[in-house]
Amino acid sequence: MAPDTTELVKHVLKGNRRAAARLMTLTESLSPEAHAAIKQLYPYTGKAHIIGITGPPGSGKSTLVDKLIEKYRSHNLSVGVVAVDPSSPFTGGALLGDRIRMNRFASDHDVFIRSMGSRGHLGGLAWATMDVVHILDAMGKDIIMVETVGAGQAEVDIVQLAETVVLLSVPGLGDDIQTIKAGIMEIGNIFAINKADLDGADRRFVELQSALSLGQEGDGWEPPILKVVATTGEGIEDLVKAIQDHHEYLVESEEIVKNRERRCYAQLETIIERSFIRKLLMDPDERTLFDKLVAEVDQRKTDPYTAAERLILHLIKTPKK
Amino acid sequence: MTETRKIRVLIAKPGLDGHDRGAKVVARALRDAGFEVIYTGLRQTPEQIAETALQEDVDVVGLSILSGAHMRLFPEIMQLLKEREMADVLVIAGGIIPEDDFEPLKKLGIKEIFGPGTPTGEIVDFIRKHTK
Numbered sequence: 509m510a511p512d513t514t515e516l517v518k519h520v521l522k523g524n525r526r527a528a529a530r531l532m533t534l535t536e537s538l539s540p541e542a543h544a545a546i547k548q549l550y551p552y553t554g555k556a557h558i559i560g561i562t563g564p565p566g567s568g569k570s571t572l573v574d575k576l577i578e579k580y581r582s583h584n585l586s587v588g589v590v591a592v593d594p595s596s597p598f599t600g601g602a603l604l605g606d607r608i609r610m611n612r613f614a615s616d617h618d619v620f621i622r623s624m625g626s627r628g629h630l631g632g633l634a635w636a637t638m639d640v641v642h643i644l645d646a647m648g649k650d651i652i653m654v655e656t657v658g659a660g661q662a663e664v665d666i667v668q669l670a671e672t673v674v675l676l677s678v679p680g681l682g683d684d685i686q687t688i689k690a691g692i693m694e695i696g697n698i699f700a701i702n703k704a705d706l707d708g709a710d711r712r713f714v715e716l717q718s719a720l721s722l723g724q725e726g727d728g729w730e731p732p733i734l735k736v737v738a739t740t741g742e743g744i745e746d747l748v749k750a751i752q753d754h755h756e757y758l759v760e761s762e763e764i765v766k767n768r769e770r771r772c773y774a775q776l777e778t779i780i781e782r783s784f785i786r787k788l789l790m791d792p793d794e795r796t797l798f799d800k801l802v803a804e805v806d807q808r809k810t811d812p813y814t815a816a817e818r819l820i821l822h823l824i825k826t827p828k829k
Numbered sequence: 830m831t832e833t834r835k836i837r838v839l840i841a842k843p844g845l846d847g848h849d850r851g852a853k854v855v856a857r858a859l860r861d862a863g864f865e866v867i868y869t870g871l872r873q874t875p876e877q878i879a880e881t882a883l884q885e886d887v888d889v890v891g892l893s894i895l896s897g898a899h900m901r902l903f904p905e906i907m908q909l910l911k912e913r914e915m916a917d918v919l920v921i922a923g924g925i926i927p928e929d930d931f932e933p934l935k936k937l938g939i940k941e942i943f944g945p946g947t948p949t950g951e952i953v954d955f956i957r958k959h960t961k
Binding site: 529532536604615617 | 834835837856857859860861862863864865866867868869870873874876877878880881883884885886913914915
């Protein structure tokens with residue numbers, strides 16, 4: 509049964525939670541109906557402040573999100589949360605346990621929380637995370653928080669989605685060399701040291717401070733470093749203020765334009781990549797050619813670059829059915 | 830980047846007992862069967878369970894209970910699911926539930942009750958068979 513997407517879209521725009529949840533499921537299965545629905549919803553998006561929360565596994569991302577929800581709700585703002593956890597590369601299964609920290613908001617209808625398995629996508633998010641954010645945005649959520657998979661050094665996709673990225677760190681994670689490596693350290697607009705009541709928090713603070721002072725590109729925003737204890741709520745008020753400050757900075761400096769362009773660019777790139785690969789793998793003709801070329805590459809009859817060029821050429825020339 | 834619809838299961842513990850080992854074992858087994866398992870942990874109210882089922886758009890709700898309050902909590906959960914147009918969700922239960930209660934619970938719409946010692950493979954098969 510193909511659900512009537514126009515009907516779903518209408519309900520989503522009215523804020524219907526059931527319709528939104530069902531549409532999210534459709535986007536997760538990357539169905540054409542879901543894409544049709546996102547096309548209709550897109551004009552209604554762009555209003556929410558999208559905040560990314562990232563950091564290593566066990567650093568307290570979900571607990572922090574829980575405390576942030578509380579603060580935003582006390583300001584009467586509606587909140588959407590997307591929490592991504594890893595899917596098994598072997599079975600495709602996943603244990604999605606981020607919600608467990610946010611259960612107290614399960615009966616607050618102005619808070620919508622959705623858990624997602626990464627489903628084979630690397631980079632800290634799932635393919636459909638972007639679409640789920642669009643749905644929450646179109647539903648009228650004021651604040652949308654995206655919690656990434658527990659991130660290592662290269663899970664940096666969140667910059668392509670969030671306007672403001674909070675990078676969470678904890679005491680005792682490596683030395684100062686870790687803080688000057690490329691990758692995750694570059695994406696934080698705000699640095700938060702969680703579990704700041706533990707030994708080593710001051711040291712972490714100094715390491716981050718010196719790493720940041722070694723020279724950012726200097727776009728006018730100096731990422732603040734904050735100490736928080738998510739379990740008790742200590743420092744959360746300051747964090748909320750820092751997030752707000754970053755938003756105001758973006759708007760006032762007109763960096764927001766660049767920020768938006770960067771995100772739209774990334775979205776488009778993702779969709780093109782995804783559609784291309786999907787067409788390759790789903791269309792029987794393309795698939796046959798693909799498999800044939802894989803064999804040829806294996807037998808050294810051709811090389812991977814030539815094979816890819818032939819496939820792309822074939823895809824472009826094949827008229828749309 | 831598969832396009833298949835994944836089976837999503839909510840594993841929840843209503844009521845006040847603090848024993849979640851069984852629920853965790855089942856959650857882990859379902860994960861290994863390739864399902865997406867949303868685990869919400871201990872002491873959930875019926876309202877929290879129904880609303881989580883809705884927001885996560887799950888295909889299955891698995892309720893684990895050892896406190897003996899199932900005859901009070903399960904009807905409420907079923908009612909709240911129905912109010913949310915989630916009556917088509919497969920609801921199964923496990924834990925300590927006396928056999929005398931099986932029939933009234935099944936009348937409520939709970940499809941199966943798995944007692945202690947159930948091989949997890951049996952639960953996996955049941956879910957596969959009863960979800961589209």
